[in-house]
Each structure stands twice: as structure tokens, then as C-alpha cells.
Amino acid sequence: DIQMTQSPSTLSASVGDRVIITCRASQTISNWLAWYQQKPGKAPKKLIYKASSIEVGVPPRFRGSGSGTEFTLTIDGLQPDDVATYFCQQFYSYPGNFGPGTKVEI
């Protein structure tokens, strides 16, 4: 199975900051990676698919990049509404393992 790691596990930043979350895969997954946002008590919501394509309706301050084994999710200008846990997921092969998550606080 492909293992996913994320860093940092928790991140505290100020409103307006640029925030960068890193996700790494244990083997190459090309660009078969998605990013999800999960707020407390809510279902996960897809933000980014195929590493860098933004889902319809997602604010443009969210940006995904990377390929192979290393990926980043950037939030350009953190907003109070962005407080959540962010997960990456590979869908190169079954099982579609998730990263352990990054909790973003303000």
C-alpha cells in the first residue's frame, strides 16, 4: 500500500498569512492526489483534485501543486473560515489512503 505523510500536524497562523501544508507519498503517484478540508462536525469537502486542479466553488486562495511524491497545499491569505483539518489523499491505487491530516488554527 502507498503510505501518505503530512507536515506539519498542527499549524497556527494569523489572518492574512500564507499557509503551506506538505504531503508526501511513499512511492510515486504522478498527480493522482486530492486535498480535502474538514471542519469540526462536518463532512470532508474536496478542494483540489489531480494535485493542482481546483474544485468548482472553492476560493482561489487555495492552490495545489506538486507531482511524483511531494505535494503542497497553499492558502494565500488565511481567513477565519479556513480553520479546519486538511487531508491529502492518493488515488493512484487502491486503497486510496489519506494523509494523517494538518490542523490549521488561527
Add this chain to the structure above:
Amino acid sequence: EVHLLESGGGLVKPGGSLRLSCAASGFTFKTSAMSWVRRAPGKGLEWVSAFSGSSPRTYYADSVKGRFTISRDDSQNTLYLHMSNLRADDSATYYCAKEGNYGDFDFWGQGTLVTVSS
């Protein structure tokens, strides 16, 4: 509009069984690949099981293989997860998710809570 509604969660004793349901609407269910994903308190998301859309193939995480069975009723647009021999570490909120064009999950239900405790 796509809608996924899970039900069937609750409190069950270790070794017990439970069946979760996911009622789907707003898309062509019978050709859609569907999955169950869970999140235990204080933990991350864990993919549990999947049912392909184009053929009757099923997939399971090693942690549930042999104990959980995924099934679907296309006439009722409903996905199921039959869970048996439940353990404390199966306690989690279970989400039903629809796979998108690239194998990621483009729609999620609100989840149903399963608590395994004596």
C-alpha cells in the same frame, strides 16, 4: 443536486454487528463507484471499503477485511456496509462517499456515528 444520507449508526457491544445504509440521490447511482470512509475521534480519515461502479468488484482495508461487507441495491439507490465482530477501534463516524471522475471523492454524506463499547 447530489445528496448522500447515512443511517444505521449507534451503540453496539464488542463482537456485535451493525448495518449502515447510505441513501443516494441526484446522480446515476448504478454506474457510480461508492466508498465508505471513517474518522475515529482524534484520528484522521481512513478509507474502509469501496464498490466499483462498472463491475461488481469490492475492496476492503486490511483492518476490516473478513469482518465488513459492502453491498449496494441499485434499485433503491442505496449503499450498505454490513459490519460484524465489531471492536472498540471500529468506533468512528462513518461517511459514505461518491467517487469522482479521477477516483477521488467528490461528494460526501454527513456521516453516522458508530460506538463500540460494553
